[in-house]
């Protein structure tokens with residue numbers, strides 16, 4: 490999924506990252522390379538791919 494530019498500074502976001510915290514839980518996050526914004530969410534999904542997809546959607550939907 491293509492990520493929109495940062496809503497705060499217009500900078501490029503970094504690649505989504507994911508960390509497994511439990512068998513079926515993942516923490517996904519995206520950092521902005523232009524400012525200090527990071528969004529982080531925990532998801533209970535089947536794969537890190539889904540967690541990254543969701544965090545990407547969240548990034549793109551941020552007002």
Ligand SMILES: [Zn+2]
Pocket residue numbers: 495496497498499500521522523524525526
């Ligand atoms: Zn930014």
